[in-house]
Amino acid sequence: MGARSGNNYLSSLKKLGAEIFLGGERVTDVTTHRAFRNCAHSLASLYDMQSEHPEAMTFRTDDGGRAGLSFQQPRTPEELRKRSRMMAAWANFSGGFMGRTPDYLNVSIAAMAAAHEFFADSDPRFGDNIQSYYRQARDHDWCATHTLVNPRASRAQGWAGNTDADLALRLVEKTRGGIVVSGCRMLATLAPMSEELLVFPSTVLKADAAAEPYALSFAINCNASGLRFICRDSYDLARSKFDAPLASRFEEMDCVVIFDNVLIPWERVFLCGDVARCNALYGATNAVVHMMHQVAVKNVAKSEFILGLAARIAQASDAMPLQHVRERLAEMITTTETMRACLRAAEADAVVDKWGVCVPARAPLDTARNLFPRLYPRMIEIIQLSSSSSLMATPQDADFANPAERGDIERYFKSADSDARDRVALYRLAADAATSAFAGRQVLYERFFFGDPIRMASALVDNTDLQPLIDRVKAFLARPD
Ligand SMILES: Cc1cc2nc3c(=O)[nH]c(=O)nc-3n(C[C@H](O)[C@H](O)[C@H](O)COP(=O)(O)OP(=O)(O)OC[C@H]3O[C@@H](n4cnc5c(N)ncnc54)[C@H](O)[C@@H]3O)c2cc1C
Numbered sequence: 230m231g232a233r234s235g236n237n238y239l240s241s242l243k244k245l246g247a248e249i250f251l252g253g254e255r256v257t258d259v260t261t262h263r264a265f266r267n268c269a270h271s272l273a274s275l276y277d278m279q280s281e282h283p284e285a286m287t288f289r290t291d292d293g294g295r296a297g298l299s300f301q302q303p304r305t306p307e308e309l310r311k312r313s314r315m316m317a318a319w320a321n322f323s324g325g326f327m328g329r330t331p332d333y334l335n336v337s338i339a340a341m342a343a344a345h346e347f348f349a350d351s352d353p354r355f356g357d358n359i360q361s362y363y364r365q366a367r368d369h370d371w372c373a374t375h376t377l378v379n380p381r382a383s384r385a386q387g388w389a390g391n392t393d394a395d396l397a398l399r400l401v402e403k404t405r406g407g408i409v410v411s412g413c414r415m416l417a418t419l420a421p422m423s424e425e426l427l428v429f430p431s432t433v434l435k436a437d438a439a440a441e442p443y444a445l446s447f448a449i450n451c452n453a454s455g456l457r458f459i460c461r462d463s464y465d466l467a468r469s470k471f472d473a474p475l476a477s478r479f480e481e482m483d484c485v486v487i488f489d490n491v492l493i494p495w496e497r498v499f500l501c502g503d504v505a506r507c508n509a510l511y512g513a514t515n516a517v518v519h520m521m522h523q524v525a526v527k528n529v530a531k532s533e534f535i536l537g538l539a540a541r542i543a544q545a546s547d548a549m550p551l552q553h554v555r556e557r558l559a560e561m562i563t564t565t566e567t568m569r570a571c572l573r574a575a576e577a578d579a580v581v582d583k584w585g586v587c588v589p590a591r592a593p594l595d596t597a598r599n600l601f602p603r604l605y606p607r608m609i610e611i612i613q614l615s616s617s618s619s620l621m622a623t624p625q626d627a628d629f630a631n632p633a634e635r636g637d638i639e640r641y642f643k644s645a646d647s648d649a650r651d652r653v654a655l656y657r658l659a660a661d662a663a664t665s666a667f668a669g670r671q672v673l674y675e676r677f678f679f680g681d682p683i684r685m686a687s688a689l690v691d692n693t694d695l696q697p698l699i700d701r702v703k704a705f706l707a708r709p710d
Pocket of ligand 1: 375376377378384415416417418419483670673674677678679680681682683684
């Protein structure tokens with residue numbers, strides 16, 4: 230089939246019937262349920278963009294079909310930049326507020342399939358499996374979620390790579406048909422809107438035999454028997470687009486995933502029991518770099534959107550000449566330019582890796598992923614500082630419709646350059662970005678979704694060759710003059 234339409238996605242999701250629980254109830258149809266339908270329709274719009282712009286957003290596959298460009302294994306810097314522009318179009322659709330547009334995982338599946346020998350070295354079947362899974366995912370244009378982290382009852386566990394044996398996802402048995410797994414993983418963002426669940430190793434397994442049952446990498450349909458998803462509260466409260474401009478469109482949902490003796494067919498197993506390879510998977514296949522690339526594209530889109538919002542707030546309230554407002558805007562411009570610079574440097578210094586894939590330079594992307602969790606909360610703080618009580622002076626759509634209030638609202642809620650409705654719309658957007666439950670989750674997401682910030686910092690140290698710099702300091706200290 231190749232690049233799909235929005236309707237194809239929605240009808241597939243409607244039929245899926247995954248076991249999703251929200252607020253004590255089993256959700257039967259996510260395409261109509263108030264908590265999920267809006268995000269599902271946003272995703273459908275993304276798929277439709279591919280059909281509307283086939284040259285810019287799809288590529289021709291070996292068999293002559295057209296697939297979504299995020300599945301391409303770029304071979305040249307130009308192909309990489311084209312894929313980047315396609316990802317930017319998807320990110321700009323939501324102002325960067327959808328972190329899990331399907332390209333996030335598509336680029337990683339593409340990278341892993343190109344590195345099939347890495348899996349084949351563990352078991353020849355696994356090399357074939359990852360390639361065939363990639364082709365299926367690409368040709369069906371599947372929407373996937375993923376889950377990496379095992380839950381921990383005690384923080385004393387885990388730091389050194391221990392797993393909590395009763396909680397963590399683990400191998401129960403190997404059968405002729407596949408492997409049977411049980412346990413729990415957290416989190417899976419977008420799970421209710423996904424058709425596929427990718428389970429990759431948490432890259433902190435202790436290098437000993439006791440860790441082998443936890444060393445797993447596989448893919449499974451979200452409606453597999455024994456698989457259950459437990460949702461947090463939904464932040465899409467079925468409000469109008471005016472009342473909740475972001476939450477009513479881009480609420481991705483996060484779920485804890487329960488595996489109750491789930492059978493994973495052999496053809497969907499990519500690694501099993503190979504601790505060293507599980508720990509190395511993301512780095513060795515460069516999947517993590519391609520994911521960081523998608524995230525950097527999203528960070529640029531998000532920084533630009535929040536900067537635009539702050540600038541519009543300053544403009545609408547005649548605050549642009551004020552020095553402290555300018556200082557804050559300059560700080561946000563610095564953030565945005567830093568994200569753009571990291572993305573551009575990564576693409577400019579892209580090289581073809583040993584798997585034949587053009588991979589962006591890792592260091593600028595690692596820089597971006599370590600900076601953004603600190604810079605994003607500050608951008609949101611600036612929206613709060615610049616807006617203050619205006620974030621509370623936000624009557625709803627229904628208030629505008631009530632003749633008993635409308636006159637007051639139209640008189641007292643206008644701003645320097647706009648009428649009351651436009652001013653309230655602006656601050657409702659600012660509130661949804663900076664103070665709503667949706668906004669709070671966005672900040673938490675940016676802080677943690679790519680992993681524990683301390684471990685990400687540690688990875689940056691590991692991946693940076695510090696010795697030449699140390700040598701330079703030593704040489705300076707040894708200077709006779
Ligand atoms: C909104 C959101 C969406 C997410 N979506 C996904 C997803 O789709 N897929 C997925 O796989 N994961 C997802 N994640 C999970 C993410 O991968 C984890 O949050 C991240 O890896 C951190 O793990 P943790 O939450 O268990 O935090 P912890 O590991 O508990 O860390 C929390 C803090 O405690 C510190 N800490 C922990 N243990 C110790 C210790 N022993 N000593 C000192 N300090 C310690 C850490 O450094 C950190 O600052 C998501 C997370 C969020 C918040």
